[in-house]
Amino acid sequence: MSYQNIDNLQGAFQHGVNLGSSPGAVSTSPTQSFMNTLPRRLSVSKQQKVLKPFSTGDIKILLLENVNKTAIATFKDQGYQVDFHKGALPEEELIEKIKDVHAIGIRSKTKLTANVLKHAKNLEVIGCFCIGTNQVDLEYAASRGIAVFNSPFSNSRSVAELVIAEIISLARQLGDRSIELHTGTWNKVSAKCWEVRGKTLGIIGYGHIGSQLSVLAESMGLHVIYYDIVTIMALGTAKQVPTLNELLNKADFVSLHVPETPETKNMISAPQFASMKDGAYIINASRGTVVDIASLVAAMKAKKIAGAALDVYPNEPAKNGAGSFSNELNSWTNDLVSLTNVILTPHIGGSTEEAQSSIGIEVSDALSKYINEGNTVGAVNFPEVSLKALDYDQENTVRVLYIHKNVPGVLKVVNNILSNHNIEKQYSDSRGEIAYLMADISSVNQSDIKEIYEDLNKTDAKISIRLLY
Ligand SMILES: NC(=O)C1=CN([C@@H]2O[C@H](COP(=O)(O)OP(=O)(O)OC[C@H]3O[C@@H](n4cnc5c(N)ncnc54)[C@H](O)[C@@H]3O)[C@@H](O)[C@H]2O)C=CC1
Numbered sequence: 001m002s003y004q005n006i007d008n009l010q011g012a013f014q015h016g017v018n019l020g021s022s023p024g025a026v027s028t029s030p031t032q033s034f035m036n037t038l039p040r041r042l043s044v045s046k047q048q049k050v051l052k053p054f055s056t057g058d059i060k061i062l063l064l065e066n067v068n069k070t071a072i073a074t075f076k077d078q079g080y081q082v083d084f085h086k087g088a089l090p091e092e093e094l095i096e097k098i099k100d101v102h103a104i105g106i107r108s109k110t111k112l113t114a115n116v117l118k119h120a121k122n123l124e125v126i127g128c129f130c131i132g133t134n135q136v137d138l139e140y141a142a143s144r145g146i147a148v149f150n151s152p153f154s155n156s157r158s159v160a161e162l163v164i165a166e167i168i169s170l171a172r173q174l175g176d177r178s179i180e181l182h183t184g185t186w187n188k189v190s191a192k193c194w195e196v197r198g199k200t201l202g203i204i205g206y207g208h209i210g211s212q213l214s215v216l217a218e219s220m221g222l223h224v225i226y227y228d229i230v231t232i233m234a235l236g237t238a239k240q241v242p243t244l245n246e247l248l249n250k251a252d253f254v255s256l257h258v259p260e261t262p263e264t265k266n267m268i269s270a271p272q273f274a275s276m277k278d279g280a281y282i283i284n285a286s287r288g289t290v291v292d293i294a295s296l297v298a299a300m301k302a303k304k305i306a307g308a309a310l311d312v313y314p315n316e317p318a319k320n321g322a323g324s325f326s327n328e329l330n331s332w333t334n335d336l337v338s339l340t341n342v343i344l345t346p347h348i349g350g351s352t353e354e355a356q357s358s359i360g361i362e363v364s365d366a367l368s369k370y371i372n373e374g375n376t377v378g379a380v381n382f383p384e385v386s387l388k389a390l391d392y393d394q395e396n397t398v399r400v401l402y403i404h405k406n407v408p409g410v411l412k413v414v415n416n417i418l419s420n421h422n423i424e425k426q427y428s429d430s431r432g433e434i435a436y437l438m439a440d441i442s443s444v445n446q447s448d449i450k451e452i453y454e455d456l457n458k459t460d461a462k463i464s465i466r467l468l469y
């Protein structure tokens, strides 16, 4: 079967794919491309997880930040063209590369702002191969008809396990003892080194990661309290507390597991450190904006806080390498590294073989399903719509994917356009200002396809149109 995104047909701006050209070929003008395009029938193997309804070799995917090889394998299996990079790209290079790709895969570092996305003329979908989606302007992407997917919990366990390791490491000053011995100093001490059994762990944000951590911590004999903006069922014998202040007053260890939002920016700053118990510890593996580092440095210098573990920073280097975490990046780096009992890790909370491999599979599957079938289940900025895979063996059947503004009267207009054909299935949903209609229509001749497209393209509410057949 063949696929066409003919959004550019009449020069109207849309992210379009000139699928009539061979892979890697220079695109012809949109009109030419449409005219020259002959529908191609590809056989659909039953073993394929995702059907291949079109010439997938024309789809270009940009993968950044060392996205796992499981994703590369899935995309190559689909026949897509994959441009893989180990690190994040500087903004100018990103803008250049994003111009003609249909999909992009990133992790937590790459910022897909409106300024970057406005250059992405062909982009249909973004895959965040991680949990956080704060690095993407989700609303702007939706307004441009670009769907965004993530992996909501494939690395949660890895983060929770790292935090467990850090709780014991801080309580026993393991980082310092190890650094001392690496540099030749034997320093056998027990002063201010503690067991964690019987101590209280305060978890801020009791979602996927916070609740995993809760279960693991209780099994080591810690008492768990948590604070969240929503009421959440306690696991084990953990207890939700009504205010952040109460948690800070009671906890020996405070661990943060909230997303980056305007409300969580500098959530832990000087007044919150003042509310903590003397000699308490703080762990941040959420986002670098959540803890004000200057206040942390001050609280540690004043001996109010006995130790800290940080995995995330307000500014993080684009790639691995000596000297990349320097004072040039963050003014407080020198202060932080000179403190004792501070564990600094390079945003590795989700970096395990298990997590990265599952994330690679999960997100690449979601992207392939969206590209090949229009399925948006799991999207974080789009209405979730799906129809079972189109039967591409059936003659004269077309799947219409119509992303539009959520305003009254649109379905009436669209169904009027489709009404000369048999609407086999239809599913529509909205989310905020965006709505998405999927419809499978039969009794469609080749010549009808162009007409359907042109009529849909004239509708006022249209954001983006794809026709799969
Ligand atoms: N260090 C790393 O490598 C990783 C870091 N993360 C970060 O961890 C964050 C949390 O991940 P999940 O547990 O999967 O998210 P989640 O969405 O399952 O849970 C977050 C919880 O925080 C709560 N929350 C939101 N705003 C709050 C506020 N102002 N005060 C109190 N609670 C608030 C929510 O109600 C929710 O229960 C992610 O958003 C991401 O930024 C995630 C994975 C890896």
Ligand SMILES: O=C(O)C(=O)COP(=O)(O)O
Binding pocket: 107, 108, 109, 129, 130, 131, 132, 133, 155, 347, 348, 349, 350, 351
């Ligand atoms: O999953 C997340 O939100 C993370 O912070 C992990 O990010 P990463 O994939 O390691 O860049």
